Amino acid sequence: MATTVSMGSLFTNPSYNMGFNTSALASHMLPHTTDTYWNAFGEISKQNIQLNYFERLWAAWYAFMGNDVLATGIMSFVMHEVVYFGRSLPWMIIDRIPAFNKYKIQNQKIPSAKEQWDCAKLVLISHFTVELPQIWFFHPMAQYVGMSTSVPFPSIWSMAYQIAIFFVLEDTWHYWMHRALHWGPLYKNIHKIHHQYSAPFGLAAEYASPIEVMILGLGTVFSPLLYCAITKDMHILTMYIWIMLRLFQAIDAHSGYEFPWSLHHFLPFWAGADHHDVHHEKFIGNYSSSFRWWDLALDTENSPEAMKRRREQRLAKARKAQ
Incomplete structure (x- = not known):
């Protein structure tokens, strides 16, 4: 399964910290998890508990949009x-x-x-x-x-x-x-x-x-x-x-x-x-x-x-x- 690797690496990898790579989240998620914003939010919340609520809302937006x-x-x-x-x-x-x-x-x-x-x-x-x-x-x-x-x-x-x-x-x-x-x-x-x-x-x-x-x-x-x-x-x-x-x-x-x-x-x-x-x-x-x-x-x-x-x-x- 494509999402068995935690998406947390996307947030801690230095190559993502200074660039606009947030949409890469979408490609690491199961297709069905991005059909709604709240599904994207739920997936990110499960795999990135170290993020606060607003950070998860933010990441879910970019993941859901995919652009x-x-x-x-x-x-x-x-x-x-x-x-x-x-x-x-x-x-x-x-x-x-x-x-x-x-x-x-x-x-x-x-x-x-x-x-x-x-x-x-x-x-x-x-x-x-x-x-x-x-x-x-x-x-x-x-x-x-x-x-x-x-x-x-x-x-x-x-x-x-x-x-x-x-x-x-x-x-x-x-x-x-x-x-x-x-x-x-x-x-x-x-x-x-x-x-x-x-x-x-x-x-x-x-x-x-x-x-x-x-x-x-x-x-x-x-x-x-x-x-x-x-x-x-x-x-x-x-x-x-x-x-x-x-x-x-x-x-x-x-x-x-x-x-x-x-x-x-x-x-x-x-x-x-x-x-x-x-x-x-x-x-x-x-x-x-x-x-x-x-x-x-x-x-x-x-x-x-x-x-x-x-x-x-x-x-x-x-x-x-x-």
């Missing part, structure tokens, strides 16, 4: 849609609750149901026509740089420090590309659509032209790919967690709400909604995505404190010139 490109593509796209609209939904509900209006930064501009629906339609079109093809081609790129899909999963610590690096890299890319998109012709032909809403709301985080989605998305996708190409030490699960956190950050930054418990009160260098909302209202400054340091270092911070500082500097310069 890594399909397995990764479907999982990536579904994850993106569930996280994006799932995280946007609470902000849509909050917009309809008057008690939260006092926390709305531009509280005279509450998005209507029609605005929310029109935004959702364009975002969905963008997801299926622009992001879906990119997600489909992600697996070959990840395979090329040596990103792993194998189990067991990496440690929480290794994923945490890698994601911290991705936040820094993406923020740098986002600052410079976003600032470039505010240059006349690029703003008029590409970025202007994202500024349709001067008072942003969560669902509008990815309301943008296809070109902008690709330009700014490069920082999110290629930061992990570059890291993996250099280190040869990254799991695709880390990529998924990074994408989820980046989506949370982008949606929350567009939420338009400033709470006493907002993250920037505890991490002063964090950008957040108060930082990005001003960008949409004033159409200039505050170009960073996650952190404030690029805006502070290059004097593009748009805040009452920054404007006061610039006024004082101009006055001081004028007094010296007299």
Whole structure:
């Protein structure tokens, strides 16, 4: 029988740890064990008790699909849609609750149901026509740089420090590309659509032209790919967690709400909604995505404190010139 050899060797063999060989599970299983996902899960669970529940769920998915490109593509796209609209939904509900209006930064501009629906339609079109093809081609790129899909999963610590690096890299890319998109012709032909809403709301985080989605998305996708190409030490699960956190950050930054418990009160260098909302209202400054340091270092911070500082500097310069 083909399955008398434990599939555990597929998880411990180093040749599987750094490559996309998870679909090899299917070829080591009896044909009848892969006719449903849960049969694949049961077979893997019996022969790999050292794996935790989520690792068995993961391995069973790749074994059941038998095609890594399909397995990764479907999982990536579904994850993106569930996280994006799932995280946007609470902000849509909050917009309809008057008690939260006092926390709305531009509280005279509450998005209507029609605005929310029109935004959702364009975002969905963008997801299926622009992001879906990119997600489909992600697996070959990840395979090329040596990103792993194998189990067991990496440690929480290794994923945490890698994601911290991705936040820094993406923020740098986002600052410079976003600032470039505010240059006349690029703003008029590409970025202007994202500024349709001067008072942003969560669902509008990815309301943008296809070109902008690709330009700014490069920082999110290629930061992990570059890291993996250099280190040869990254799991695709880390990529998924990074994408989820980046989506949370982008949606929350567009939420338009400033709470006493907002993250920037505890991490002063964090950008957040108060930082990005001003960008949409004033159409200039505050170009960073996650952190404030690029805006502070290059004097593009748009805040009452920054404007006061610039006024004082101009006055001081004028007094010296007299």
